[in-house]
Amino acid sequence: MGQVLDRTTFTRRDRQRYRIKVQRCLDALEELLNTYPFPDVEPMTGVEIEFNLVDPELAPSLNGHDVLDTINSTEFQTELGRWNLELNLPPRPLPGEQWRQLEHELLDLLAGAGAKAGDLRTQLVMIGILPSLDAGHMVAESISPEDRYQALNDQMLSARGEPIRIDIAGSGPGERVSGDFDTIIPEAACTSMQLHLQVAPGDFGRYWNAAQCLAGVQLGLGANSPFLMGSQLWAETRIPLFEQSCDVRTPEFHNQGVRPRVWFGERWIDSVLDLFSENARYFPALMPLTTETDPIAQMREQGFPDLPELTLHNGTIWRWNRPIYDSTGEAPHVRLENRVLPAGPTTVDMVANALFFYGLLRTLVESDQELWRSVSFEAARENFHTAARHGMDAPLYWPGTGWLNPDELTLRKLLPLAHEGLARWGVGGAVCDRYLTVLERRCVTRQTGAAWQVDTVAALQERGMDRASALHGMLERYLAQSAANQPVHAWELPG
Template identity: 90%
Template sequence: MGQVVDRTTFTRRDRQRYRIKVQRCLDSLEELLRTYPFPETEPMTGVEIEFNLVDPQLAPSLNGLDVLETINSGEWQTELGRWNLELNLPPRPLPGDQWRQLEHELLDLLAGAGAKAGDLHTQLAMIGILPTLDVGHMVGEAISPEERYQALNDQMLNARGEPVRIDITGCDPDERINADFETIIPEAACTSMQLHLQVAPSDFGRYWNAAQCLSGVQLGLGANSPFLLGSQLWAETRIPLFEQACDVRTPEFHNQGVRPRVWFGERWIDSVLDLFSENARYFPALMPLTTDIDPAAQMREHGFPELPELTLHNGTIWRWNRPIYDSTGRTPHVRLENRVLPAGPTTVDMVANALFFYGLLRTLVESDEELWRSVSFEAARENFRTAARHGMDAPLYWPGTGWIRPDELTLRKLLPLAHEGLARWGVGSAVCDRYLTVIERRCVTRQTGASWQIGTVAALEDRGADRFTALHGMLERYLCHSAANEPVHSWDLPG
């Protein structure tokens, strides 16, 4: 939700006008998809990475605005929490060695931003959930002061009508978080890497279906969020935390089956229009800001519309694989936004995760045997939740194989498919080898960011440290490894 929001209160008439306008946008989008000559262009990708900020004691630092001002770069922006920043990397094509260059560019950006943050006694941390967060940090004063965040907070709480309840139990039932919060600030504890891929509208349904199939594998191999508020919970605790932090349903609406705004979905699709139609059908407005833009008139005059109401509405529905309509360039386009993965642990790990995903997508989409025709949507959704809970130990269902762990599935079947897909994209062979080898070694060692964090905290506790001290000791080691850009499979545990 990147649009400018200059209001925090809305009337009943605002909501009525907005609903009508969203439907007009949807009608124009349907016409656009039917009639517009979308060009066949080189596949463009994009990356957004969310960061935590920590002070010299490794507690969350609330000086995000000061750090942003010091960095002074349009690629960086605020996020919901004062201890967060987001980096938006410029779009780039997939072929050649573009993603090897991206790794170098990202390392340079982080070095420059890190040095400037260091002048303010602040450090950047790429990790799914900051393990040194405590309840005292999760207060309204920690929300960034921009009006759009205040408006979002107010509208979500008004819709819910009661405090935000976070209730997550780990694999050990003694490890549990059960707490109420008066704001949506728990959402700020979740930091992710978001992958974008521009696709032809006619192909979008197949790409989204394939991405849904892969979400469980992505979490199993990329989990990096095992600790929240001092408790060891899921391998990727970010998943249930984000779902609960953004849940505007009361328990009664939940029991009635009302759809959540953080949503895996409920069926395979044929078109991107299916998802935008679901948005309009199932989800009331959170931010009913209506413009004077007439999408039908824009279609007649310019050939394509902006659809601001539809895109704003879409930005308040957090699908794990989300459709994006973008009209900011010379021609409109649609793209897939994959929101499954956490931030970190390192730049090389994140690039490896991205290319593994892009390669598999291409192969699955172009396969004559469409994978999603051989697995139920419920099985794909269960894979997603099981992987979030158990990480590398998750039993996933895969057609033709049955139940299998994500590391075994990757080594036996998926790595060759990822190589094949990247070759079809035109990615250089040296680039494929570098990053897919990182995935391979992670599977062989069975060490993810989550398993390393858990193992390190356990080792420090075995030495006599309490949980608070162990988490700080773990994070200190984590930040050193991350800054060195050593892939997580190579990180040592304390002896």
Template identity: 70%
Template sequence: MGQDVDRTTFSRRDRQRYRAKVHRCLDALAVMLREHPFAQDEPMTGIEVELNLVDRELRPALTGAAVLDAIGSSEFQTELGRWNIELNLPPRPLPGDEWRHLEHHLLDELAVARAKAQDCTSRLVMIGILPTLERDHLVAEAISDDERYAVLNEQMLTARGEPIRIDIAGDDPSGRHSVEPERLVADFDTIAPEAACTSMQLHLQVAPGEFAAYWNAAQCLAGVQLAVGANSPFLLGSRLWAETRIPLFGQSCDVRSVELRNQGVRPRVWFGERWINSILDLFSENARYFPGLMPVTEDTDPLADLEAGRVPGLDELRLHNGTIWRWNRPVYDIADGSPHVRVENRVLPAGPTAVDMVANALFFYGLLRVLVEADRPLWSSMSFEAAEENFTTAARHGMEGPLYWPGSGWIRPDELVLRKLLPQAHEGLARWGVSSEVTDRYLSVIERRCVTRRTGSAWQLDAVAALEARGADRRTALHGMLARYMEASAANEPVHTWPLPS
């Protein structure tokens, strides 16, 4: 949701007009999908990474605006929390050595950001949830000074009508420590808990006619992505899920009251409920199930734009889509005067390192290609409910939770990856034209992560357990773990190689 919003109050007429415009945008998109040419260039990829800022004591540093001013680059943008910034790298194709260059570009940008953050008495952390966050950090004053965030905060709290409740029951996500489950229950009068979730978002531009296959394939892969990429086991001092970011984001953006949840009203953070046949299915569901949170309308008419030979911006449709947080989100956009559509994959956390994130991305892109081009689509033999159950199981248990996979039954994620999915990812990247050197570099990271069974989440859990075994309390152990995490992350050695506190 990057569009500007300069309104703070909305009337019933505003909401009626907005709903009508969303549906008119849908009509225009339907016409475009039938008749209008979309971008035919080589498919482009993109990556966004959300980052945390901490002070010398490793607490959240509310210096985001100052750091952005010091960086002075359009590739860095504001985020919801004042201790967050976001890095958006320019789109690039997949073939050849492009993603090796992307890793270098990512490292260069992170080095600049670290230096500028240091000038602002801050340090940079690339992690799914900042483990040193405390409840008194998640207040309205911690939300970035940007009108669209203020409007979003007000509208979501008004729609909910009561405080936002975070209630997450954990267990031992690593399965190795034989410890008692912990539970976090806390109420907030702000959407600031959403800012605790820092992610990596992957984009893939596809032809409109192929969008449904790519989205369905991405949904199939969401559980596998989480199992091998989890990096968020702690929240507000509690040890919860392997990827606690998943339930936290869902609950912090939930505008439903208890009664509406009991009635089965759909949440705005949504896995979905069925396989699709067209990108239009997703945008139609958005319009059918979700009222506008920020009903701002433009004076343009998308159908009139089409008739006049102009490419419609579909502003209301895009704004509405930005307030519905699907884990695989459809995107309509315009670049160089041509419309295109893409899949935005929002499953993975940020970090632990640049090399780990590039490995996660290429593993995903390679598997997508093979699944989409399979003679029999995977989703024809896998229920949507099974894909969603895999997603939840992996978020809760990481590599310890068995996933369902057609042809393999219930299988541990590391075994599934090593036996079946890594060869497919190799084949998929070859079909994309990715060089063998690039493929070998990054998929070997996924392979060794599965062999050692050490994700970012597993390392964090083991490091905290080691420090607690030496007599540290939880708060001290979290600070000690984070200090070691930041040092190893900056060195860009993959997480499976990181030593534990001795």
């Protein structure tokens, strides 16, 4: 939800008009999907990466606006927290050498942005949760000053009617974060990599179902968020933290089964319309801004509608695999936004994670045996949360193989499927080998970003450091090795 707001308070009439307008958008979308001649296009992808900013002491730096002004690039944007920035890379096709070029482009962008941030004594960090965050940063003053963030905070707190409750327990004694927060600022602790894939509307249901099947595997292989506010919690603590920090339900509504706004979902789908229809049926408006444009009349005039109310509403419902409708340019399209993975640890790791995902998607979608017909939706959801908690040690259910940890499942079954899918996309053989080998070695060593962080902190504590000092020492080493762009499986632990 990155658009500029013209106001931040809303009336009952605003909400009523907005609901009617969202339904009108749904009617227009249904007609569009049934009648519009969507052309065959080259598969386009997109990447968004969220960053943390740290000061010379490696504490969160709240100078995001100053850093953004210094970087002076339209590709970087603000985020909810003052210690965050987001990078939006231009869309690009999948085939050929594009993703090798993306790695170089991203390294160049980060080097340039990092140098300019350095002039302000600030560093950029690609990590799922910044381990130096503490309760003193989780205050209203840490929210970025733009109206859209302030309005989102106000509307979510108003909908909930009481403070945001965060309660996440780790596996060890005393490893727990529990408390009430008067803003949604804990959400800003979660920094991710978001992958986009434009697909033909008629194929969207299969792509979304396949992505849901893969979410647990993605987390098991890519976990990078084990610490929050000094405690060791889940391998990917970002998952429960984001779910809780955006939960506008009171405990009573939770007990009644009201759906959360950060949502894995509850069923396999047939069409992209299924997801947008669920959004309209289940979730009240947070930001009920309406335009004067009638989407059906607009479709008659220009051939397709913009659907601003539908897209704004969709932007306030944070599915881990989210549908996107966009009409930018000369034609409309739909795309899948995969929000499962954390940022980092390195550029090469993130590109490897992305291509593994895209390759597997293609193979699963085109398989004669649709994977999601052989596994319950509940099993896919359980895989997702089990992997978030346990990372590489998570037992995941996969049809035909039973229960396997992510590394064994990937080595035995998924890597060949990813190779096959990337070849079908037309990705160059050398590109496939470079990045899928990174995944292979990560599985062999069983060293994810989360595993390295946990092992490094443990090693430093064994030397006599307290937890705070060990986290600081770990983050120092993390920054150095991340900047070197050596994949995380090759990172050394303290001797």
